[in-house]
Amino acid sequence: MKTDYLFSGLPIKRVEGILPETVTDLAVNSRTINAGGVFVCIKGFTVDGHAYAQKAVEMGARVIVASSPIDVDTEKVAIVHVDDTNRAIALLAPRYYRYPSKEMTMIGVTGTNGKTSVSNMLHSIIRHIGEKSAVTGTIGFDLDGILYETENTTNDVLTTQQLIRQAADEGCTTMTMEVSSHGLLEGRLSGTEFDIAVFTNLSHDHLDFHGSMDNYGHAKGLLFAQLGQDLERAKFGVVNADDPWGHRMKEMTSYPVITFAIKSQADFKATDIKLGVDGTSFHLLSPEGEFDVSMSLIGEFNVYNALASIAALYAKGISIEKIIGGLAIIPAAKGRMEKVETNLPLTLYVDYAHSPDAIEKAIQAVLPYKDADSKLIFVIGTGGNRDRVKRPIMAEKASIADYVILTTDDPRDEPFESILSELEAGMQHQQYACIGDRELAVRHAINIADQGDIIIFAGKGHEDFQIIGNEKFPHSDAQIALEEAEKKFRSRFIKN
Ligand SMILES: CC(=O)N[C@H]1[C@@H](OP(=O)(O)OP(=O)(O)OC[C@H]2O[C@@H](n3ccc(=O)[nH]c3=O)[C@H](O)[C@@H]2O)O[C@H](CO)[C@@H](O)[C@@H]1O[C@H](C)C(=O)N[C@@H](C)C(=O)N[C@H](CCC(=O)O)C(=O)O
Numbered sequence: 001m002k003t004d005y006l007f008s009g010l011p012i013k014r015v016e017g018i019l020p021e022t023v024t025d026l027a028v029n030s031r032t033i034n035a036g037g038v039f040v041c042i043k044g045f046t047v048d049g050h051a052y053a054q055k056a057v058e059m060g061a062r063v064i065v066a067s068s069p070i071d072v073d074t075e076k077v078a079i080v081h082v083d084d085t086n087r088a089i090a091l092l093a094p095r096y097y098r099y100p101s102k103e104m105t106m107i108g109v110t111g112t113n114g115k116t117s118v119s120n121m122l123h124s125i126i127r128h129i130g131e132k133s134a135v136t137g138t139i140g141f142d143l144d145g146i147l148y149e150t151e152n153t154t155n156d157v158l159t160t161q162q163l164i165r166q167a168a169d170e171g172c173t174t175m176t177m178e179v180s181s182h183g184l185l186e187g188r189l190s191g192t193e194f195d196i197a198v199f200t201n202l203s204h205d206h207l208d209f210h211g212s213m214d215n216y217g218h219a220k221g222l223l224f225a226q227l228g229q230d231l232e233r234a235k236f237g238v239v240n241a242d243d244p245w246g247h248r249m250k251e252m253t254s255y256p257v258i259t260f261a262i263k264s265q266a267d268f269k270a271t272d273i274k275l276g277v278d279g280t281s282f283h284l285l286s287p288e289g290e291f292d293v294s295m296s297l298i299g300e301f302n303v304y305n306a307l308a309s310i311a312a313l314y315a316k317g318i319s320i321e322k323i324i325g326g327l328a329i330i331p332a333a334k335g336r337m338e339k340v341e342t343n344l345p346l347t348l349y350v351d352y353a354h355s356p357d358a359i360e361k362a363i364q365a366v367l368p369y370k371d372a373d374s375k376l377i378f379v380i381g382t383g384g385n386r387d388r389v390k391r392p393i394m395a396e397k398a399s400i401a402d403y404v405i406l407t408t409d410d411p412r413d414e415p416f417e418s419i420l421s422e423l424e425a426g427m428q429h430q431q432y433a434c435i436g437d438r439e440l441a442v443r444h445a446i447n448i449a450d451q452g453d454i455i456i457f458a459g460k461g462h463e464d465f466q467i468i469g470n471e472k473f474p475h476s477d478a479q480i481a482l483e484e485a486e487k488k489f490r491s492r493f494i495k496n
């Protein structure tokens with residue numbers, strides 16, 4: 001790319017050395033920059049990228065963008081001095097990738113719970129009707145059926161633009177992105193033009209980062225504010241009218257807002273909801289008339305997720321018949337109330353609930369189907385060195401289950417004892433155990449289970465690791481549970 005073009009529009013304080021005519025890469029990581037590239041030094045939470053400028057030069061960088069003094073040989077490399085490198089990369093990244101979000105319908109999904117579930121519903125339905133689609137989020141980057149690992153739910157601004165470019169070049173008509181409040185506040189979405197912004201709900205989470213619910217809600221609202229003011233373009237907000245924050249989101253955009261709800265008046269409303277053990281059906285009231293909807297996903301929370309998806313795809317211009325045709329056949333997102341296949345006499349679910357509201361919703365999804373003489377066992381852990389205020393509230397919600405096993409979910413550097421005692425403070429009954437080692441906690445759940453019991457392993461979802469210290473160790477709730485259950489139940493209950 002022509003260097004002049006890349007840097008036009010960037011407020012530059014001064015340039016040292018000679019800028020090359022063209023550059024071949026744009027990077028924020030000295031370890032992966034290609035020769036001939038521009039390295040932007042980012043001050044992170046852990047290290048300062050300015051310390052890696054020399055390494056980037058050794059890798060072949062031709063230009064360094066910096067906001068602090070750096071020690072490199074300006075015979076070999078040009079230094080572009082700016083005030084703020086975070087703002088610089090936010091301007092450079094979309095330009096370098098040629099503003100790719102303008103080439104597709106971009107859908108952003110935000111909210112405390114349901115982002116992954118709704119994003120994957122949208123992606124699956126779009127693919128079902130025969131269009132190419134991409135989605136990024138907690139599970140990774142799914143480029144029309146091929147999954148790539150990513151670091152964050154909402155990636156850094158450079159990765160984001162690179163993934164959008166990949167999706168556009170692949171011919172995707174739509175890209176759906178899970179939008180985290182961290183991502184919005186840190187400007188990771190700069191240069192991403194969304195067409196549809198979806199808000200699922202807001203409840204207690206991440207208060208260690210945001211400080212208050214008001215700040216947290218405001219951060220989510222940035223997605224709606226960032227729809228912009230170019231009212232010539234057809235853009236839409238989609239909000240949950242049953243959530244008090246739905247109205248606040250509506251105030252943050254000038255674009256039309258479509259509402260969905262179960263309890264309140266809304267454009268898309270579910271009535272006559274039938275929650276089954278193997279699926280859900282409801283009657284849909286919509287601006288296009290009434291429809292019967294059925295799907296294999298369980299729990300009332302998935303009715304909300306389905307309504308959000310129907311409203312967003314309606315905003316994109318897809319017919320409601322086609323949308324509900326797709327909904328009828330889609331599987332649960334990986335690790336979201338996902339049933340573990342087994343012919344042993346137990347029902348096992350792996351779930352990603354790690355906020356108080358999600359815990360309550362996950363338990364309520366199965367409680368009605370439990371036999372009177374069987375138990376619902378709930379295994380729940382929380383992360384170390386993160387939001388401590390939510391711990392007792394998580395245990396309080398988990399107490400709806402008959403038996404609760406309190407454990408850890410990425411303890412990091414925090415001792416098991418402090419995590420467990422803060423969880424334990426919220427327990428509402430005595431039927432529980434505290435077991436810090438998650439593997440032992442999963443085995444204990446199987447060992448206290450009787451035939452016919454239901455166990456939900458919550459918090460890890462799709463993840464196949466446990467972070468202890470700074471290291472990721474392989475860990476799968478489903479695999480450990482099946483192994484233990486085979487030992488315990490196979491000989492006892494399965495004849496032949
Ligand atoms: C606290 C936080 O936001 N951390 C993010 C941040 O990491 P960091 O600031 O520690 O980065 P750093 O290691 O200091 O590096 C600074 C710079 O030096 C560069 N560097 C570093 C080393 C080197 O050898 N060479 C080099 O050039 C790095 O590439 C980077 O440009 O920048 C990284 C790259 O973009 C992110 O992956 C990382 O997210 C971490 C993994 C994280 O846990 N973030 C959480 C708080 C988060 O953002 N979560 C939300 C989801 C929340 C939800 O559940 O809803 C999310 O969107 O993921």
Ligand SMILES: Nc1ncnc2c1ncn2[C@@H]1O[C@H](COP(=O)(O)OP(=O)(O)OP(=O)(O)O)[C@@H](O)[C@H]1O
Pocket residue numbers: 111112113114115116117118138153178200201301302304305335336337351352353354357358359361362461
């Ligand atoms: N609409 C919803 N309302 C409340 N709880 C939900 C909803 N959808 C899913 N859940 C519960 O929350 C858990 C997490 O769901 P999901 O991964 O879709 O949310 P998320 O917003 O992507 O979460 P995260 O930000 O942690 O990745 C699920 O496993 C389920 O237990």
